Amino acid sequence: xxxxxxxxxxxxxxxxxxxxxxxxxxxxxxxxxxxxxxxxxxxxxxxxxxxxxxxxxxxxxxxxxxxxxxxxxxxxxxxxxxxxxxxxxxxxxxxxxxxxxxxxxxxxxxxxxxxxxxxxxxxxxxxxxxxxxxxxxxxxxxxxxxxxxxxxxxxxxxxxxxxxxxxxxxxxxxxxxxxxxxxxxxxxxxxxxxxxxxxxxxxxxxxxxxxxxxxxxxxxxxxxxxxxxxxxxxxxxxxxxxxxxxxxxxxxxxxxxxxxxxxxxxxxxxxxxxxxxxxxxxxxxxxxxxxxxxxxxxxxxxxxxxxxxxxxxxxxxxxxxxxxxxxxxxxxxxxxxxxxxxxxxxxxxxxxxxxxxxxxxxxxxxxxxxxxxxxxxxxxxxxxxxxxxxxxxxxxxxxxxxxxxxxxxxxxxxxxxxxxxxxxxxxxxxxxxxxxxxxxxxxxxxxxxxxxxxxxxxxxxxxxxxxxxxxxxxxxxxxxxxxxxxxxxxxxxxxxxxxxxxxxxxxxxxxxxxxxxxxxxxxxxxxxxxxxxx
Amino acid sequence: xxxxxxxxxxxxxxxxxxxxxxxxxxxxxxxxxxxxxxxxxxxxxxxxxxxxxxxxxxxxxxxxxxxxxxxxxxxxxxxxxxxxxxxxxxxxxxxxxxxxxxxxxxxxxxxxxxxxxxxxxxxxxxxxxxxxxxxxxxxxxxxxxxxxxxxxxxxxxxxxxxxxxxxxxxxxxxxxxxxxxxxxxxxxxxxxxxxxxxxxxxxxxxxxxxxxxxxxxxxxxxxxxxxxxxxxxxxxxxxxxxxxxxxxxxxxxxxxxxxxxxxxxxxxxxxxxxxxxxxxxxxxxxxxxxxxxxxxxxxxxxxxxxxxxxxxxxxxxxxxxxxxxxxxxxxxxxxxxxxxxxxxxxxxxxxxxxxxxxxxxx
Numbered sequence: 001x002x003x004x005x006x007x008x009x010x011x012x013x014x015x016x017x018x019x020x021x022x023x024x025x026x027x028x029x030x031x032x033x034x035x036x037x038x039x040x041x042x043x044x045x046x047x048x049x050x051x052x053x054x055x056x057x058x059x060x061x062x063x064x065x066x067x068x069x070x071x072x073x074x075x076x077x078x079x080x081x082x083x084x085x086x087x088x089x090x091x092x093x094x095x096x097x098x099x100x101x102x103x104x105x106x107x108x109x110x111x112x113x114x115x116x117x118x119x120x121x122x123x124x125x126x127x128x129x130x131x132x133x134x135x136x137x138x139x140x141x142x143x144x145x146x147x148x149x150x151x152x153x154x155x156x157x158x159x160x161x162x163x164x165x166x167x168x169x170x171x172x173x174x175x176x177x178x179x180x181x182x183x184x185x186x187x188x189x190x191x192x193x194x195x196x197x198x199x200x201x202x203x204x205x206x207x208x209x210x211x212x213x214x215x216x217x218x219x220x221x222x223x224x225x226x227x228x229x230x231x232x233x234x235x236x237x238x239x240x241x242x243x244x245x246x247x248x249x250x251x252x253x254x255x256x257x258x259x260x261x262x263x264x265x266x267x268x269x270x271x272x273x274x275x276x277x278x279x280x281x282x283x284x285x286x287x288x289x290x291x292x293x294x295x296x297x298x299x300x301x302x303x304x305x306x307x308x309x310x311x312x313x314x315x316x317x318x319x320x321x322x323x324x325x326x327x328x329x330x331x332x333x334x335x336x337x338x339x340x341x342x343x344x345x346x347x348x349x350x351x352x353x354x355x356x357x358x359x360x361x362x363x364x365x366x367x368x369x370x371x372x373x374x375x376x377x378x379x380x381x382x383x384x385x386x387x388x389x390x391x392x393x394x395x396x397x398x399x400x401x402x403x404x405x406x407x408x409x410x411x412x413x414x415x416x417x418x419x420x421x422x423x424x425x426x427x428x429x430x431x432x433x434x435x436x437x438x439x440x441x442x443x444x445x446x447x448x449x450x451x452x453x454x455x456x457x458x459x460x461x462x463x464x465x466x467x468x469x470x471x472x473x474x475x476x477x478x479x480x481x482x483x484x485x486x487x488x489x490x491x492x493x494x495x496x497x498x499x500x501x502x503x504x505x506x507x508x509x510x511x512x513x514x515x516x517x518x519x520x521x522x523x524x525x526x527x528x529x530x531x532x533x534x
Numbered sequence: 535x536x537x538x539x540x541x542x543x544x545x546x547x548x549x550x551x552x553x554x555x556x557x558x559x560x561x562x563x564x565x566x567x568x569x570x571x572x573x574x575x576x577x578x579x580x581x582x583x584x585x586x587x588x589x590x591x592x593x594x595x596x597x598x599x600x601x602x603x604x605x606x607x608x609x610x611x612x613x614x615x616x617x618x619x620x621x622x623x624x625x626x627x628x629x630x631x632x633x634x635x636x637x638x639x640x641x642x643x644x645x646x647x648x649x650x651x652x653x654x655x656x657x658x659x660x661x662x663x664x665x666x667x668x669x670x671x672x673x674x675x676x677x678x679x680x681x682x683x684x685x686x687x688x689x690x691x692x693x694x695x696x697x698x699x700x701x702x703x704x705x706x707x708x709x710x711x712x713x714x715x716x717x718x719x720x721x722x723x724x725x726x727x728x729x730x731x732x733x734x735x736x737x738x739x740x741x742x743x744x745x746x747x748x749x750x751x752x753x754x755x756x757x758x759x760x761x762x763x764x765x766x767x768x769x770x771x772x773x774x775x776x777x778x779x780x781x782x783x784x785x786x787x788x789x790x791x792x793x794x795x796x797x798x799x800x801x802x803x804x805x806x807x808x809x810x811x812x813x814x815x816x817x818x819x820x821x822x823x824x825x826x827x828x829x830x831x832x833x834x835x836x837x838x839x840x841x842x843x844x845x846x847x848x849x850x851x852x853x854x855x856x857x858x859x860x861x862x863x864x865x866x867x868x869x870x871x872x873x874x875x876x877x878x879x880x881x882x883x884x885x886x887x888x889x890x891x892x893x894x895x896x
Contacts, residue, residue, distance in 0.1 A: 042653050042654055042655070043654055043655050043656075045655065048655050050611050119621075121655075122622070123609075123652065123653070123655055124605070124606055124609035124610055124622055124626060124652050125609050125610065125611055125653075126610060126611065126614060126618060126622050128614075128618050128621070128622070129611055129613060129614050129615070129618055132615065132617070132618055177655075180655065181650075181654065181655035181656045182656070185656065202664065202843065203654050203656075203661065203664070203665075203843075203848075204665075204843050204847060204848065204851065205738070205843040206737075228737055228841070229841070229843075230736060230737070230841040231838065231841070231847070231851070232838050232839055232841065234720060234839075235723070235735065235736050235838075235839050235840065235841050236841075238720075238723045238724065238727060238728055238735040238736070239727075239734075239735040239736055239737070239841070241727075241728045241735075242723075242727035242728050242731060242734065242735040243731070244727070244734050244735050244736070244737070379854070408854065409608060409854075410602060410603065410608050410853070410854055410855070410856050411602060411603060413603070413607045413608050413612075414602070414603020414604050414607040414608065415603060416607075417604070417607040428612070431613075437613060438613075441612070441613045441615070446616075448616040448617070451615040451616055451617055452615070454613070454614060454615045454616050454619065455612050455613060
């Protein structure tokens with residue numbers, strides 16, 4: 001998008017431009033936290049969307065059954081403990097003494113109601129993915145529930161980090177497709193157990209929240225929280241510099257370089273859950289790889305392990321981080337960020353070697369390389385378009401003429417779903433912090449019967465990996481399951497049909513000395529855990 | 535149809551040779567057409583035209599979105615397993631063939647239901663209406679401001695073309711034309727919000743409810759929020775108004791009308807007010823109307839830079855998430871808006887220029 005490019009250029013102008021004069025006049029009092037966020041919720045109904053920015057906002061008003069910590073480790077939330085009873089039953093013990101904003105008690109009834117409500121009110125960005133394994137919710141007593149699953153569901157507690165609990169009483173009349181948005185957007189049903197009470201919200205506008213003094217974790221540090229949606233990166237930063245907001249999220253890498261030298265601004269940096277992956281079509285025939293004259297190739301070179309290794313060796317991950325991302329990333333060689341559940345220390349680090357890449361191409365029968373189209377998103381994650389351009393140059397150096405197509409996600413994902421691409425790159429966020437989420441969707445062969453491999457759009461199939469992933473999905477013992485996923489990860493990365501490049505990092509910026517925060521891996525900006533500096 | 539009738543000679547122009555100078559072909563065409571169609575028939579014709587445009591618009595958007603890609607591929611989470619995907623696609627009716635989806639849509643529209651946004655779950659009409667006031671006040675402030683300042687400046691520049699003040703005005707207008715809006719917006723923010731700290735960097739200020747609608751221009755703080763985006767949006771229009779008024783004035787000043795008026799001993803102020811202003815009003819009203827329409831519908835850049843929660847931002851967000859119900863309803867309403875504005879402009883001509891009204895009677 002041309003407009004996006006122009007705005008990015010403008011962002012630089014703002015960031016590098018005039019020195020900041022007046023940060024003192026903060027538009028808010030000490031008891032108010034005003035946050036400029038890139039994206040806001042889509043509705044005030046927590047069950048409508050599974051989008052990250054939606055969950056971020058919802059966590060202020062509602063609690064999840066299982067809590068996801070700063071580094072996505074699972075912790076007790078509204079459920080105090082959980083354990084599997086048999087292969088298809090999980091028992092959850094609920095926290096006692098928790099009260100909703102309207103003073104009513106939180107009980108098992110609310111959990112059952114919330115789970116059963118999701119399929120009815122969900123939008124297209126569906127939250128159903130987090131409760132799809134639940135077949136039945138059995139209330140044992142007001143603080144014990146049994147979840148009957150459709151098969152062994154080892155990661156059910158991980159899925160429940162996005163299971164928001166609404167009040168069965170308040171939301172009773174607002175739980176159909178037609179009434180849900182109305183009831184929650186108006187505040188009538190927006191009754192949660194979270195640290196903040198809902199005051200007002202308008203789509204793409206401000207979300208205004210007020211502290212809930214009866215919160216079970218204790219009283220929040222800010223009496224009032226305002227989350228202003230400011231989609232444009234430079235505008236959001238300008239609002240921070242003008243003192244209109246106290247904190248902004250998603251600072252771009254170019255702005256970050258300038259802010260590091262700015263004495264009036266504090267920055268906070270965290271690894272994100274997003275890894276950029278190159279994906280290589282494994283079908284017999286592939287549409288976007290050509291010979292040097294631009295004619296389709298008789299067989300798909302991407303099926304040759306030597307060609308895949310050559311592509312891997314062509315990528316200089318250090319340069320990608322240092323130059324393309326201006327330091328905002330870490331090289332990665334696996335489909336998940338380092339140390340996530342199922343990440344394997346045994347996968348060897350990847351070193352760039354264009355010479356060897358060329359030799360491998362020659363061995364594979366392409367001494368002069370070939371031509372290919374590389375497709376990527378350019379508006380989904382920070383740096384995605386730039387990484388794509390970088391890849392194009394690196395492949396060209398190894399002798400593969402690469403035509404780079406960095407395009408909008410609105411074009412990319414529909415075409416990718418129709419398998420129109422051969423070589424493509426997009427980010428993948430392991431939102432639950434463990435391997436089943438990522439590997440089951442991407443690395444298992446596509447099987448609607450097993451409900452596995454739904455995002456495997458390159459027809460990658462390794463029978464050994466399939467066996468391991470199926471076994472891991474049923475394994476309820478954590479260490480054993482971890483070992484299975486690690487073994488699968490090692491095989492997948494050795495096959496190189498998926499080539500991981502970098503883990504992205506996220507930056508927040510705040511007025512100097514205003515606040516302290518522990519940046520979260522899932523990129524949430526949770527006011528309850530942000531404390532005033534004084 | 536405008537182009538077709540433009541080649542016909544304008545009866546008014548023929549009757550009144552002194553006015554020939556400033557009448558462009560577009561205006562001549564309007565006068566010709568109006569003089570042949572009775573007013574009520576003309577209004578009915580326009581309404582029918584609006585319905586046709588609305589139909590065409592809905593088909594174009596439906597097919598267009600379909601050509602870009604299936605919205606569900608953008609909206610459904612990437613990790614959704616096959617059964618969840620199928621469930622959602624069926625639930626939103628996107629498993630049906632396109633013509634069937636379109637017919638269902640038409641059936642709902644016939645009952646006044648434009649559907650619900652994929653992204654916001656709320657009825658599309660409510661969503662659009664909820665954001666209309668923000669855009670309306672921004673647009674009116676910008677277009678009215680540009681006209682009220684630009685037209686006097688333009689008349690002055692045309693009345694005294696060689697004065698230094700006139701030359702400065704024209705220089706400013708060139709700047710207004712040639713500097714891109716997004717850049718001016720960022721510089722305005724940088725100067726007045728970041729560097730000087732006088733005005734907020736973006737967003738809409740506190741609002742007051744009047745007649746059930748939230749307006750921000752009625753509060754002092756709301757006005758400070760409105761100022762920068764309105765100036766940003768007005769700059770281009772200001773330049774256009776200046777140029778339009780100047781060109782018109784220069785032509786009128788050379789005509790016999792002005793010579794006779796001067797010979798009759800009328801004061802210069804009277805001449806400018808009663809003759810020049812009236813005679814240049816028709817093209818200015820035309821441009822005013824069209825600018826109002828296009829700004830209402832597509833103030834995208836300014837609204838994005840200033841985080842202004844208006845319609846422009848809504849449509850651009852809807853496009854990037856392929857929120858088809860919003861796109862369809864929005865573009866249909868924009869078509870209606872333009873048809874209405876054109877109609878109002880045409881009716882205004884008659885009020886402004888009695889010769890046009892006489893044309894009807896003839």
